[in-house]
Amino acid sequence: MTLTTELALLAPEIALLIMTSIVLVVDSLYDNPDRVLTYKLSQLALIITTGLVLLQFPEVSTHIMSGHFVSDPMSAILKIVLGLMTLIVFFYSYDYLLEHELLKGEYFILMLFAVLGMQIMISANSLLTVYLGLELLSLALYAMVAMNRTSAVATEAAMKYFVLGALASGMLLYGISMLYGVSGTLELPALATYLGAQTEANLLLVFGLVFIVVGLAFKLGAVPFHMWVPDVYQGSPTSVTLFIGTAPKIAAFAMAIRLLADGLQPLAGDWQGMLIVLAVLSMAGGNLIAISQSNIKRMLAYSTIAHVGFLMLGLISANQTGYASAMFYVIVYTLMSMGSFGMVILLGRNGHEADNLDDFKGLAERSPWFAFIMLILMFSMAGVPPFIGFWAKWFVIKEVIAAGHLWVAALAVIFSVVGAYYYLRIVKLMFFDKPVQMTAIKSSQEMRMVLSLNGLAILILGFMPGFLMTLCIEAMGF
């Protein structure tokens, strides 16, 4: 393969890096308080990179750059979803940042870097690129959480996130070095080939695997490695929470697939057990603790932990349909999470954060339309048919049953019923309680439209889950 074709496949990443550099320079040259130019250029950067992915949608899997980069249908789909999600984040956060006096060009620049890191992770074909992409993402996220320097809560959250995140990266790196030490290769397919040829169990490999799974669990926020999630979700500015709660989940899923499926598939027998424990603990812990929360950002954080548990159910079966169901889950989850945090941003105004459950009281009276959107979101999160969230849960549980772990499936059903309680409580607050304040919701036309579309997408997709599922199954190489 010639360098030119290799570069063509790398075009989305290259374009994003170039655009980010341009935004960086432009932002530092034109010092206007509104940052409109930075904002628009950043959006343009995302559109260009997503467009470039679409332009050359791959049919087959190609390994380039000496085997460090892979271009396959899964990477393309995830990158497109990633680009769209980040674009929505941009729409939701601009007004919020402006109102809370947090608007800085760096916010968008860091986000673009995070996207670049995630793209690299999604297309990673070697242990090294997985790690480098992850670092690019994490570094940007730490800085974003800490951006509000006047807030002690945000600083504390950033500190926790950084220390635990660095620990997780260290674990991952330690695991990677063990695998590399034993196999002598960094390339994931080569690693799988090496592992497949092994007849005897090598304890050092399993050791490495444990570290890798721990690192992954940290990054995904699965119990018992979830400690950072609630604090970071609550402590960061909501627009940052919005970002952390959505796009990185896609990247974390991609990382899990790359590492566990592409690289460590022959060790599936070992990691399945670990994932079962993590999944069950996450579903239990997330759903049970979420019930007692009064802060909606914190509640959504525990809900994330629970959803990560469900996401892992899809991986447990260790086959292509299982992975496809997990992919379906992660896409659906990010869409729902996006809408929920979008609602939190929408309700907050004049520098006030609407992050208490009480802020949702009587929303139906204040704005019936957005109460309806929130209803869709909450029903979908809870897994009420026919919303898309139901199908996501349905597919993963089906996979678990197919893999023969009936009791896990039973636990999953029980915990989703438990989880339904706190989602439906919000619905109750909105429709049956008196509002604390009657001020009208004011926000830009743009924001209203995108948020409505977001909610409606969940409703519509719920009626046609087959479309998205087909896409996921294709992505997994059928």
Added chain:
Amino acid sequence: MLEHYIPILIFIVIGLGLGCVLFLLGYVLGPNRPDSEKNSPYECGFEAFEDARMKFDVRYYLIAILFIIFDLEIAFFFPWAVVIREIGMTGFWAMMIFLGVLTIGFVYEWRKGALEWE
């Protein structure tokens, strides 16, 4: 290769040793007559007001951080400089891109006033 490093090891030991020996010489041969005035920190004749270790401008940290980043960059340059004649145009351009990316960082620093010393 390792045999070349034995003299270096010895040299480092001797360099540190020389410092110790000088100090010991001074300690043994010099007088030792402490008194409280002589041993108090110098502050233009005043009594010392407070502990000298104080919080300091964050700018110093920033300089140190930027130094680490550029130092790393230099560390990447070393192997490149050694093999520049062998890696061909791809290697050359790879480093130019790397340098370009870092130069953008430098422009950003400059424009943001991180290099300003007030």
Added chain:
Amino acid sequence: MFGFLRDNVWSPLAGAVLSQPYDGYAVYLLDVLIKIIVVVACVLFTFAYTTYAERKVSAWIQLRIGPNRVGVFGFRMFGLAQPVADGIKAIFKEIIIPTRASKLLFVLAPILALGPAFAAWAVIPFNDVMVLADINAGLLYIIAMTSLAVYGIIIAGWASNSKYAFLGSLRSAAQIVSYEISMGFALVCVLVAAGSLNLGDIVNAQSGKYGFLNWYWLPLLPMFYVYFVSGLAETNRLPFDVVEGESEIVAGFHVEYSGIAFATFFIAEYTNMILISILTSILFLGGWLSPFQGIPVVGAPSIFWLLGKTALFLFLFLWIRWTFPRYRYDQIMRLGWKVFLPITIVWVVVTSVMVVAKVPPWFS
């Protein structure tokens, strides 16, 4: 010369003393040890007479006489025994350790300043064969060792627990690290030009039929300048000596040091100065190569050329010190970050383009 000594002097000597075979470890170690002592002694000697030269040159510039009294047995000899007297005085002075200082670190600081200053000399080649440790990564080793110089200063400033010392060490640390970057890039340019990290190879790469025009000072002229000026800043010499700044922070990081402890810092500073001078000669002025190539006797490469060039740069150090006023601190930082750094980055590109394009006569 070293080889000759080893074969004809040390080996038989060691064989006689230790009753071991000639080429055993003991002989090897003894050989290395003696070489090191020779190098250290030479550096110390140069240090001593640089301090003397400093005073003489300053006197000359300011139309004074300078030290001319101290002599041996009544022979004054232009005060040539002055450094010896200084050294003896330093040793017999009291080492004052302030009450509130961190004792261990206070004592450790001068040693940490001296150690790396000497350690860097391990890889310096004096001519084609006279080199103690002929390692492949020589230049890298040098830059690593010079980057350690900052420790002695920071620790001294902090351990003294005195405001002036603390301020001085802070300024110094920030200044040293700032100039280390431009220095590093200047070295990268030399490296790109020579294609080797080995100092001997770098000198040999500068030989060519055009004599001194082949040396790297010409194609790397801006780097030559940047390197030497950064060297001034790294060693805290005027015009960059805000670290000491006697008119504002009295003596900076070593305000609390006395006697031999102070002298140790002094030795470290001068050793670094000599090191910078010899490195500038090696990297940019062709080391031991002769400028008069092709002419018999004077045209031959020799250690004396290297020493002569080093002496030239040492003189430059002194000349600059007694000629220029001190920079303000913000000016120092601006020069380092906003002038030198961009220049060096541009010149790295220029040099590498010249190398890739094989520009004659240096890179063909």
Added chain:
Amino acid sequence: MIEQTVFYFFAGLLLLAATMVITVKNPVHAALSLVLAFFCSAAIWLLLQAEFLAIVLILVYVGAVMVLFLFVIMMLDINLTVLREGFSRFLPVGISVAVLMAVSMGLVITSGRFTTGGNYEALKHAADYSNTRELGIALFTDYLYPFEIAGAILLLAIVAAISLTLRKRPDTKTPKVEKQVAVHRAGHVRLVRMEAEKE
């Protein structure tokens, strides 16, 4: 033989230094122990013939990163008593975790399955082998893509560091060099003809 001796010397010193990092009371001493630990690791890397990486370890970690560490430690008066408060409270938990880990490690190591699959020996290279050269060739051919990502990470580090530490302080005065240089006589000096004053 001599290699083994050197290895055990530095490995022992490394362990000692690393233990000191977490046990000594004075944070500056701890940081300096860490410096010593880096030195020992560099020496061990050298023994593994990784010349370039060993020296870069000293250059980057000792020469740059630890300087920043020292800056931070020296300039933030860390109040040790506050830090120590939680110590006794969390001691039981800490000890139980430590015991648990020690037991599990012991079980793993004594299980007899813990082998690395053979004895490995460091490669021996010829005297003219240049580690830097080999690394350069690998880095700029096979590892081009990770190398460029590293560049992006460094750029991000610059952006993050500046956006987190730089504050605009309106009360400070900076000399504007451009203005100083652009000063022209005409705007600043006025020649006035005056009659000599007489009493």
